[in-house]
Amino acid sequence: MSFSTDVKRYSDQVEQWIREKLPVLEVPEKRILEAMNYSLLAGGKRLRPVLSLAVCEMLGGNPQEVLPFACAIELIHTYSLIHDDLPCMDNDDMRRGRPTNHKVYGEAMALLAGDGLLNLAYEILLEASFKTKDNQEACLAAAHYIARAAGTAGMIGGQVIDMEAEERKLTYDELCTMHLKKTGALIKAAILTPALILKARENVCHALETYAEHIGLAFQIKDDILDVEGNSEIVGKPLRSDARNNKSTFVTLLGIKAAKEKLRLSVEHAVEAVKDMKQSEFLIQMAAYIAERDK
């Protein structure tokens, strides 16, 4: 099967799980469910849960076991976007070609919808871990890995560095640290989660970690390049603002040529890490896709 067929197959599973399972998880206050769904069903790429399902399949696991964890990660990602877009943070009006959550529901509801998605992610992780009676310890290890990645040691810590970077120029190393935490940690958690649930061998986990770090970085470098070279209608948000806002990005720090070379190298390192693993074609193609995507 081709890469794009696989992506479709995985993301369909994700969409189906989210659409079927969420209402069952009881969100009795209708307005907040609406606000949560607005961002959750906004046509995101589902990169993180797609990666989880791909690794699960590669390791011969049961996708039904991994899906709740994969989707919980997508919920955490979605909450972070809602809070990031708020006026007190990036103050963004558009996301994925639509008005941001607070533009539609107001700031207070957007704040609570973000809180609600983060909390719901943990309700899902705890429920899924509780239900797998014979694999609770591995599920708990995976859930804890996700929690660490989402927290102050990971994504939230990266957001703090990002916020402080508004006041001064970051060094190249600080920029890498910021992205390894802000976006990299959750991408890595998505890739490691199935390995932890399926109790993969240590060398497999290590290879996947290396792969994850490099595609995480590649993903961000490409984002920075798209801000300069992308089509804002395809990307779904206004572009060309990084240089104007004096923002520290791979392009503003390295220049476009060196940024592209860094992107190429990141993809190369990612591929190197997994190319000797069985059935790693999808992961290899994903690395290439991340560098070539136009949105």
Next chain:
Amino acid sequence: MSFSTDVKRYSDQVEQWIREKLPVLEVPEKRILEAMNYSLLAGGKRLRPVLSLAVCEMLGGNPQEVLPFACAIELIHTYSLIHDDLPCMDNDDMRRGRPTNHKVYGEAMALLAGDGLLNLAYEILLEASFKTKDNQEACLAAAHYIARAAGTAGMIGGQVIDMEAEERKLTYDELCTMHLKKTGALIKAAILTPALILKARENVCHALETYAEHIGLAFQIKDDILDVEGNSEIVGKPLRSDARNNKSTFVTLLGIKAAKEKLRLSVEHAVEAVKDMKQSEFLIQMAAYIAERDK
């Protein structure tokens, strides 16, 4: 030992756990740790974890096993206060006699500090559940109970009702539902958590649930009475605003006399639920304290 000695003993254990364990949990970005600690160590009553420890002792459990869960609940409570105080929510400047989190650290950091505390609560719950190898299922049940109480079916759902109540007068039943969710759910989780961890019998859990619902309501009714009759210096925030803001409270809906009678009845029902249980003196005195407190 007297009630106040017990309260001191329990809350000292909570303070010690929070102060010793939190830095160990690695919050590498110093500024956000500072903001999280500012609210977490702001001299709150620690009502929720104190209740957890009291129930743990009553049931003959080991407080060390319950402490991480009790403190995670306190973290969830603290995050909800930070987000509630934000300009887009209640826009409060003072809390517990000090400027609110965003007044000191700015809105963006306060938002992230709240997110960080919520996430850290789950890191703690997952780590504690993972570590208790011989009681993982019961710990997971407790953690899941807490997550449900904190989420859209509980506390966040109550905040949504509260927010929508700004536009119209609530009925008495809606007011009760709002408080049972907004503050009641987490108080109930604090009381049930040790029972779930210690696998208490169903009739014990049921009695504790009834007790929790009534003291949760009593707590809120007393809050509403304090807004009218309290001393703002002792309470630590400006008072007398409920009537002016046309807010739905037990006092504005029932009048002060009927609110006091409702408070008396709630305490009576709470006491009734646990009075035949062994060693329930602390819970009985706590119910009375909630009604009599001046802050």
